[in-house]
Each structure stands twice: as structure tokens, then as C-alpha cells.
Amino acid sequence: MGKPYTVKQMLVSMASGDTQPSDWTQHSLGIIENTDDKIGAFLQVNGEQALQRAHQLDDQAAHWRASLSTTGATTQGLFGIPYALKDNMCTKGMGTTAASQILANYIPPYSATVAEKLTQANGVMLGKTNLDEFAMGSSTEHSAFQKTHNPYNLNRVPGGSSGGSAAAVAAGMVPFALGSDTGGSIRQPAAFCGVVGLKPTYGRVSRFGLIAFASSLDQIGPLTQTVEDAALVLQYISGPDPLDSTSAPTVTEDFTRLLTGEVKGLRIGIVRDISAVGMDPQVMTAVDKAVAVLAGAGAQVVDVALPHSAYAVASYYLVAPAEASSNLARYDGVRYGRRVEGETLLDMYERTRSEGFGMEVKRRIMIGTYALSSGYYDAYYKRAQQMRTLIRQDFDEAFQKCDVIAMPTTPSPAFAFEEKSANPLQLYLDDIFTVPANLAGLPGINVPCGMSNEGLPMGLQLLGKAFDESTLLQVAHGYEQLRGFTMPSPHGLEG
Amino acid sequence: MEFETVIGLEVHVELNTNTKIFCSCKTSFGDPPNTHVCPVCTGQPGSLPVLNERAVDMAVKAALALHCQINQDCKFDRKNYFYPDLPKGYQISQFDQPIGEHGYLEIDVHGDRKRIGITRLHLEEDAGKSQHAADGSHTLVDYNRTGVPLIEIVSEPDIRTPEEARLYLEGIREMMHYCDVSDCRMEEGSLRCDANISLRPVGQQEFGLKTELKNINSFRFVQKGLEYEEQRQREILAVGGEVVQETRRFDDVSQTTLTMRSKEEAHDYRYFPEPDLVGLHIDDAWLARVRATLPELPMEKRDRYIRQYQLPAYDAGVLTSDLAIGEYFEAVVAAGADAKSASNWVMGDLLGYLNGRSEGIAATPVAAVELAELIAFIAADRVSIKQGKDVFKVMCETGKDAKTVIREAGMEQISDMSTLLPLVDAVLASNPKSVQDFLGGKEKALGALVGQLMKATQGQANPGVVNQLLRDRLNALKAVE
Numbered sequence: 001m002g003k004p005y006t007v008k009q010m011l012v013s014m015a016s017g018d019t020q021p022s023d024w025t026q027h028s029l030g031i032i033e034n035t036d037d038k039i040g041a042f043l044q045v046n047g048e049q050a051l052q053r054a055h056q057l058d059d060q061a062a063h064w065r066a067s068l069s070t071t072g073a074t075t076q077g078l079f080g081i082p083y084a085l086k087d088n089m090c091t092k093g094m095g096t097t098a099a100s101q102i103l104a105n106y107i108p109p110y111s112a113t114v115a116e117k118l119t120q121a122n123g124v125m126l127g128k129t130n131l132d133e134f135a136m137g138s139s140t141e142h143s144a145f146q147k148t149h150n151p152y153n154l155n156r157v158p159g160g161s162s163g164g165s166a167a168a169v170a171a172g173m174v175p176f177a178l179g180s181d182t183g184g185s186i187r188q189p190a191a192f193c194g195v196v197g198l199k200p201t202y203g204r205v206s207r208f209g210l211i212a213f214a215s216s217l218d219q220i221g222p223l224t225q226t227v228e229d230a231a232l233v234l235q236y237i238s239g240p241d242p243l244d245s246t247s248a249p250t251v252t253e254d255f256t257r258l259l260t261g262e263v264k265g266l267r268i269g270i271v272r273d274i275s276a277v278g279m280d281p282q283v284m285t286a287v288d289k290a291v292a293v294l295a296g297a298g299a300q301v302v303d304v305a306l307p308h309s310a311y312a313v314a315s316y317y318l319v320a321p322a323e324a325s326s327n328l329a330r331y332d333g334v335r336y337g338r339r340v341e342g343e344t345l346l347d348m349y350e351r352t353r354s355e356g357f358g359m360e361v362k363r364r365i366m367i368g369t370y371a372l373s374s375g376y377y378d379a380y381y382k383r384a385q386q387m388r389t390l391i392r393q394d395f396d397e398a399f400q401k402c403d404v405i406a407m408p409t410t411p412s413p414a415f416a417f418e419e420k421s422a423n424p425l426q427l428y429l430d431d432i433f434t435v436p437a438n439l440a441g442l443p444g445i446n447v448p449c450g451m452s453n454e455g456l457p458m459g460l461q462l463l464g465k466a467f468d469e470s471t472l473l474q475v476a477h478g479y480e481q482l483r484g485f486t487m488p489s490p491h492g493l494e495g
Numbered sequence: 496m497e498f499e500t501v502i503g504l505e506v507h508v509e510l511n512t513n514t515k516i517f518c519s520c521k522t523s524f525g526d527p528p529n530t531h532v533c534p535v536c537t538g539q540p541g542s543l544p545v546l547n548e549r550a551v552d553m554a555v556k557a558a559l560a561l562h563c564q565i566n567q568d569c570k571f572d573r574k575n576y577f578y579p580d581l582p583k584g585y586q587i588s589q590f591d592q593p594i595g596e597h598g599y600l601e602i603d604v605h606g607d608r609k610r611i612g613i614t615r616l617h618l619e620e621d622a623g624k625s626q627h628a629a630d631g632s633h634t635l636v637d638y639n640r641t642g643v644p645l646i647e648i649v650s651e652p653d654i655r656t657p658e659e660a661r662l663y664l665e666g667i668r669e670m671m672h673y674c675d676v677s678d679c680r681m682e683e684g685s686l687r688c689d690a691n692i693s694l695r696p697v698g699q700q701e702f703g704l705k706t707e708l709k710n711i712n713s714f715r716f717v718q719k720g721l722e723y724e725e726q727r728q729r730e731i732l733a734v735g736g737e738v739v740q741e742t743r744r745f746d747d748v749s750q751t752t753l754t755m756r757s758k759e760e761a762h763d764y765r766y767f768p769e770p771d772l773v774g775l776h777i778d779d780a781w782l783a784r785v786r787a788t789l790p791e792l793p794m795e796k797r798d799r800y801i802r803q804y805q806l807p808a809y810d811a812g813v814l815t816s817d818l819a820i821g822e823y824f825e826a827v828v829a830a831g832a833d834a835k836s837a838s839n840w841v842m843g844d845l846l847g848y849l850n851g852r853s854e855g856i857a858a859t860p861v862a863a864v865e866l867a868e869l870i871a872f873i874a875a876d877r878v879s880i881k882q883g884k885d886v887f888k889v890m891c892e893t894g895k896d897a898k899t900v901i902r903e904a905g906m907e908q909i910s911d912m913s914t915l916l917p918l919v920d921a922v923l924a925s926n927p928k929s930v931q932d933f934l935g936g937k938e939k940a941l942g943a944l945v946g947q948l949m950k951a952t953q954g955q956a957n958p959g960v961v962n963q964l965l966r967d968r969l970n971a972l973k974a975v976e
Contacts, residue, residue, distance in 0.1 A: 108539065326584070372766075374763045
């Protein structure tokens with residue numbers, strides 16, 4: 001299997017007239033056809049509809065090329081680019097399940113804003129990818145429907161909760177997929193699968209139509225082969241949305257404008273007081289090496305402190321379940337989705353929710369309900385929110401001294417199936433590096449930074465200032481250009 | 496032992512915005528079930544609320560009218576509970592930062608003005624409506640009402656009698672009408688009321704154990720239900736019993752209150768800040784903009800009517816009970832009518848006519864200037880009051896103005912002396928017997944002569960003028976003799 005094509009490569013090829021949209025859709029569908037029975041990235045592939053759309057775009061291709069030559073652009077829109085959506089983003093008339101039994105037959109009457117925007121950008125949606133049920137998990141093992149396998153080692157998890165999107169991109173099935181990140185659900189699977197995963201600033205991308213897990217933390221972002229592709233996709237999914245009150249009133253900017261490869265003079269913050277139980281020294285070494293690469297290119301490395309990050313996981317696992325317990329109350333069997341009849345109303349509710357939700361979802365609903373209960377609210381939810389403020393202040397202070405912060409995305413590379421399912425708390429603690437960005441609403445990106453001895457990808461995480469994705473992408477892209485190696489193709493599919 | 500009654504009311508008022516509070520569905524009442532619904536108000540996965548600022552305008556206006564302090568920085572919270580008519584499993588409401596606080600409403604109780612404190616006024620979304628099958632086999636839910644904006648107004652426990660409770664509720668309705676924020680129709684559910692009532696020995700500071708009265712669907716039943724509950728609690732306490740703290744409902748068939756649920760079943764609503772909405776900041780300009788739309792409030796207007804127009808308190812109360820009635824009354828006065836006459840006509844004939852047709856002042860067939868014209872005819876003695884009432888009826892039925900009706904009916908009184916004098920002389924000439932009687936000292940004979948003259952003018956002669964003219968002529972004859 002060859003190196004997967006990037007969004008940029010496809011656009012350039014179509015711009016030159018060598019290929020047309022249906023070629024790429026067919027190419028993608030072919031890879032899915034050949035590999036997804038082993039990977040299990042997709043819950044649903046809509047090949048016929050995608051091809052129909054691609055052929056429509058074929059007819060517009062000449063017109064599109066003409067518009068490029070007049071503007072001098074090489075990449076207007078995402079013309080004819082095949083992509084996938086994590087199955088917690090609503091698509092009108094097309095099943096959207098959040099990988100839950102309770103929504104197994106749910107067909108949304110409307111589309112998420114990101115889906116609308118990608119349609120307007122002339123992308124071609126191929127299907128919906130697997131996830132941990134309601135995006136709760138970091139291995140995609142909590143999907144009610146299927147396992148997704150890591151393309152680098154089929155015995156390993158792809159990470160989660162956007163495991164399907166990460167695996168689909170890693171395996172070259174699509175050049176980009178959207179994921180959602182509540183506590184690391186884009187960056188962590190990107191690290192495990194050796195791809196780029198960007199969690200934008202909270203409010204950068206509309207959440208309208210994203211099936212809510214934790215409203216104050218959820219953010220949609222792209223998983224791609226390259227940083228440049230992430231910038232391109234962000235361009236077309238971001239922006240204020242009148243349908244999402246929490247979307248920020250940002251002005252349009254070109255996220256690719258700083259992708260020069262230049263990092264000279266930029267200040268990279270490193271955090272010495274953040275550590276994880278069970279930290280794999282290989283990962284630490286790889287991240288240190290990545291920072292050294294940046295320093296070698298003229299970036300300035302400075303020490304910064306995030307003293308309250310020790311409380312980030314604890315705070316996260318109160319705030320996120322609390323919001324989830326309320327967000328998931330609507331799945332009651334009354335209006336849509338699965339209903340299990342009962343003798344009384346209460347009986348119907350109990351049966352529907354007992355059978356409809358999986359173990360991890362129930363666990364979090366219970367934690368969240370407890371944290372919000374009368375008499376416990378002040379001790380748990382309120383204190384967790386106060387801690388969030390302190391964590392945000394830590395970052396504010398740190399970003400006085402640096403432009404981006406570098407740290408690992410995960411303590412270790414991808415683990416084996418069921419390796420961590422017996423001890424949920426240990427798995428929660430693995431989120432130490434990713435949850436602070438969600439609690440503070442900051443943008444973060446995973447860039448592959450090497451392969452472990454076992455042949456698994458490892459990830460460098462960079463965190464940026466709020467609404468300064470441009471600088472974040474600049475450093476990530478600079479590192480990608482400078483790192484001196486190319487990621488090996490996923491070898492899980494070989495042989 | 497003597498007991499004192501303590502009552503507090505929680506009133507829900509539906510705001511009359513065109514669209515719902517968090518989506519753009521219409522708020523119209525009475526349409527087929529589930530015709531004003533969308534992904535947001537049916538709680539579809541992934542949908543998000545967006546605040547309708549018109550609802551904020553109206554809530555602020557109502558809060559200002561009730562003399563509340565406005566919390567210019569406030570927020571929305573989620574109130575979590577499961578019920579089929581609540582699509583998201585939570586209601587978006589305001590918990591610890593209501594839009595208005597520390598207000599009051601004044602009511603007139605038997606001539607005394609009393610101030611009832613308002614603890615808070617907050618903004619929230621309404622739920623849908625459940626229809627349970629009579630045999631209990633199923634329930635149908637209509638989500639048209641889901642997301643209609645509501646304000647909840649919570650009073651202080653300042654109300655001391657069931658009558659005061661009714662007056663307070665009527666006062667709230669009047670205020671909402673004045674502000675044009677709600678039609679307050681209890682029978683359509685656009686005004687709903689829950690009441691808390693307890694009794695305590697006179698002189699005791701602490702409150703007694705209370706019951707909450709729900710499902711009250713008319714102004715009359717507020718008073719009736721509370722009177723029943725007051726009596727029930729008094730009887731319990733009189734024999735040394737203890738009131739069970741519970742929720743009861745008023746049953747309008749038996750006119751009694753019945754247990755709905757006990758306190759043990761009380762919910763833990765797990766309130767927390769609504770993360771899908773940003774904080775609500777009402778800046779000074781916004782507040783000023785709403786303040787500028789406030790009309791003169793009912794009590795101020797009542798006082799002004801008494802002062803400016805020298806009206807009795809009763810008249811002032813009736814005329815200010817509705818913004819439009821007051822406007823109409825003032826328009827009649829502005830067109831030149833005497834205030835007390837205008838008040839009598841508006842309260843009596845006009846409202847009587849409209850009430851008989853179950854219509855409001857907006858449906859008046861007689862414009863204010865037309866009523867003023869009729870009043871001027873009477874004031875000028877051109878028609879009698881009794882005739883005026885007939886004229887008014889015809890005006891109502893035909894839409895014609897007073898002048899036309901009077902002319903067409905040939906009704907106008909003849910007060911003009913040059914017209915009347917020859918007639919007087921003719922009557923005197925043709926009734927020598929009566930003239931002689933009068934001159935002989937029989938006062939009654941004058942009546943017969945007046946009657947003759949009225950007959951001669953088909954009743955149109957002004958009786959007062961005629962009387963005077965006859966008397967003058969007869970006295971002149973007497974002097975000659």
C-alpha cells in the first residue's frame with residue numbers, strides 16, 4: 001500500500017485536470033472496500049450517493065478550474081474531496097447513531113452546520129465513522145456496534161473517541177475526516193494512528209448538529225495526513241454560526257498563511273511539572289527530540305508552569321459527566337430513537353435507558369447525576385468549575401512567556417484491546433495531557449513525532465493561545481517539515 | 496386561638512412574542528398538535544438553543560413594571576427532570592440569577608392600598624402538553640407550546656386573605672396587559688397560578704406548615720380554593736392537629752382541595768448553568784430602550800384620575816383596569832366632555848354594551864369623539880339624558896354619529912325661545928280653563944299646559960324651557976289682572 005494522498009495533492013491534481021472528483025471518490029471507495037472489513041472504521045458508507053455527488057462535481061470541474069486560474073488560487077474550496085464524518089454529527093436523512101443502541105435507527109431531520117459547510121465547499125461525504133458511544137471513551141471499544149482496529153497494528157485500539165475517523169485517515173480511506181474533541185477525542189486517536197488531529201479553540205467551529213457529550217468542552221476538528229490539510233479543512237468548517245450561541249464572533253482568516261516552514265524566534269513552552277502515571281519513556285524521548293528539532297531551527301525553548309494541571313483530570317471527570325448526565329436526558333424513548341415499552345412511564349424510561357445505553361455511558365451519567373445532586377453540587381461541580389478557572393489562568397500566564405506549549409499527546413502509544421477496560425480510572429488518568437486544553441478552551445494539535453519500538457506511532461502535542469490557530473499551525477507545520485522522517489505507511493494491513 | 500393566614504403566589508405568564516424563546520417556531524395557540532415544532536424545540540440530538548431577545552425585552556418590561564431591580568448580568572440554568580412533555584429532559588430556566596428581583600405590586604383592598612412584595616421574576620421556557628387517554632392506555636404529547644417564553648413571578652408571603660390573593664393576581668394580569676407582554680388568559684393557560692398557604696397563631700413570627708395549591712384555572716377559583724384551604728387548615732389547627740405539608744389541587748366540581756403529592760416525592764432538579772447559552776448581559780442602552788416603552792402604570796394612573804378629573808376612586812379603578820379603557824376615557828375628555836359624564840357613559844352604557852357582546856374596548860362602535868359629541872348634546876340640553884341613551888344605542892347599532900341619529904329621529908329638543916313662544920301663546924289661547932285654574936291658584940294646572948305643549952311638539956320641546964316660558968307668561972297675566 002502506497003502513501004495516502006493528501007487533500008492538497010488531490011486538489012492540485014484536479015486543478016491541473018489530471019483527475020476529476022469521481023476519480024478520488026472511486027479511489028477512496030476502493031480502499032474502503034478493500035480494507036475496512038479489517039479496520040472497521042466506518043459505521044455507514046454511502047457510496048452510491050457519494051458517487052452521484054462526485055459525478056455532479058465532474059460536470060462543474062472545468063468551471064472550477066477556470067475560477068482557479070482567474071483568482072490564482074490552487075485550492076479554492078474542498079472541491080471533490082472525499083471525506084468522512086464521525087457519527088455524532090447529524091446528517092439529514094442519513095442515520096446518525098453516536099454509536100449507541102438508543103439511536104440505532106435515528107435519522108436526523110436536519111444537518112449539522114459543519115456538514116452543511118462541507119457541502120457548500122463541494123466536498124463529497126462518503127460515510128459516517130465509528131466512535132465510543134456518545135464520544136465517551138478513548139479506545140472506540142465502547143461503540144455499541146463494532147470494534148475499530150488500529151491500522152498500524154490490528155490488535156491495538158485506534159484510540160478514541162474519534163477512533164473511526166483517525167483509522168480511516170491513517171489507512172488512506174479518506175484524506176480527511178471530522179472528529180470531535182471533548183477531552184482529547186481528536187488528538188489522542190490521531191496520536192495512536194499516526195495522523196494530524198486538530199482541536200480548534202472552543203467556539204471556533206459551530207457545535208450545531210454535534211450530538212452533545214459535554215457542551216462546554218465539545219469542539220469539532222479535522223483529522224488529516226498533514227498540518228497543511230488540517231489548516232485547509234479548518235478554513236471551511238470554522239466561523240460564527242447564528243444557530244450556536246457559543247460560537248465565537250471571529251472574522252475570516254487564512255489559516256494557511258503562516259505555513260512557511262519558518263519557526264525562528266517563536267517561543268516554545270515546555271512544562272516540567274506535568275507528568276503521567278505509567279509514562280512511556282519512549283514517548284518522552286520522542287517529544288524531547290521534537291522540541292530539540294524546533295530549537296535547532298531557531299525556536300526559543302522556555303520553561304512554563306501549569307501548576308493546576310494536576311487537578312485537570314479530576315475536574316474534567318466531574319464537569320464532563322455532569323453536563324453529559326443532562327445532555328443525555330433527552331434519550332427517553334418518547335419522541336425518537338429506541339423505546340422499550342413498560343408497564344408505567346417510569347418503567348418505560350428505565351427499560352429504554354437500561355437497554356439503550358452501554359456501560360461507560362451509564363457510568364458517566366451516574367457520576368454526573370451525583371456531582372450535580374443537591375448537597376454535592378458545591379463540593380463537586382462548583383469546585384471543578386473553579387478549578388477550570390485556575391487552569392485557564394495558568395495558561396494565560398504561561399502564554400505570556402511563549403507562543404505555543406509542547407508536550408506529549410498521550411503517555412503511551414496505542415494499547416491492546418481490553419488492556420485497559422478493566423480499570424476505567426487508569427484510562428481516565430491517561431487523559432492528563434489532553435484535558436487541560438478542553439478545560440481552558442484552547443486549541444491543540446497532534447503531530448506524529450516518531451514510531452515506538454513496537455512500531456506504533458507516537459504524538460507531539462502543541463497547544464496554542466485562544467483563537468491563535470494560525471501560530472499553532474505554523475509551529476506544527478514547521479516541525480512536520482523539519483522532523484526529518486516520513487511516517488511509515490500503516491503496516492497493520494500488510495501481509 | 497386566633498389564626499393569621501399567610502399566602503404567597505407563584506404566577507407563570509406566557510409572553511406574547513411571535514416566536515418561541517429558543518427557536519423560530521411560532522407561538523400561536525390552538526393550532527393542530529405538533530405543527531409549530533422544529534429540531535430545537537423537540538430536543539433533537541445536536542440541536543442548540545438561541546435566545547430570542549424579544550422575550551428578554553418583555554421580561555425586563557414586566558420586571559420594571561413590578562418595580563424589580565434588574566440583574567443586568569444574569570444567566571440561564573438547566574432544571575433537570577424527566578417528563579414526556581419536556582423534550583430535552585431539562586427546562587431552560589433561571590435559578591440563582593433571575594432577571595428581576597425585589598419588586599412589589601400594589602393592590603387596593605377595601606379602599607386601603609397594600610404593597611405585596613415580589614421576590615423574583617425570571618425567564619424560562621414552557622413545556623408541551625400531555626393528553627392522557629381516559630382508559631390510561633396511552634398519552635399523546637403536543638409540543639406546540641414547548642419553548643413558548645414564560646416569566647415566573649414569585650411573591651413574598653405578604654398576602655393575608657384569599658381575597659387579597661385574587662386582587663394580587665388580577666393586579667398582575669392588569670400589569671401584564673398594560674405592558675402588552677401577555678394576554679393572560681387563564682383558561683388558555685397563558686396565565687397560571689400556584690399558591691402557598693399556611694396559618695399561624697396571631698402574633699407568631701414563624702410560618703406554619705404550608706400546603707401548595709396547584710391547577711387553579713380561574714381568578715374566582717384562586718379565592719375559592721384558598722378560602723376552602725384556609726378553613727380546612729383552621730379546622731385542623733383548632734383541634735390541635737398538624738397540617739401535612741403537601742401539594743393539593745383545587746377540584747372545581749366539588750369546590751374542594753384534594754391531595755396531589757406529598758413532600759417526600761419532591762424533586763432534586765440538579766440545577767446547573769446552561770452551557771449551550773452564553774451569559775445574558777443587558778447593557779444600559781438596552782435597559783433604557785425597554786424602560787422607554789413602559790406606559791403609565793395602573794396605580795399611578797388611578798391616582799392621577801382621582802386628582803386630575805376629581806373622579807371617585809371606584810370610577811378611577813374601573814377606567815384604569817385596562818389600558819385601552821383609560822385611553823378611550825381620556826380621549827372623550829380631550830374632545831371636550833365633562834370628566835364625570837364621560838366616566839358615567841364609558842363605565843355604564845359603553846362597557847355595558849360591550850360586555851353584553853363579550854367584547855373589549857377595542858371593538859367599540861362609537862369613537863371617543865362621537866361619544867363626546869353626544870355628551871355635548873346633552874350638556875347643551877339639546878336632548879335629554881333619557882333620549883341620549885336611546886341615541887347611544889342607535890349609534891352602537893348603526894355606527895352613525897349622534898348628530899345624524901338625533902336628526903333622523905327628529906329627536907332634538909326644542910329649546911329655542913323664538914320657536915317656543917308662539918307655541919306657548921297658542922296653548923294658552925286654546926286652554927282658557929287651565930289658564931283660569933292656574934290663575935285661581937291651582938299650580939297643578941301648569942302641568943296640563945306643559946303636557947299640551949309637549950304634545951304639540953311631539954315631545955321635542957325642552958320641558959325645562961317650556962315650564963319656564965309658561966310660568967313667565969302666566970305670571971304676566973296674573974299681574975295684569
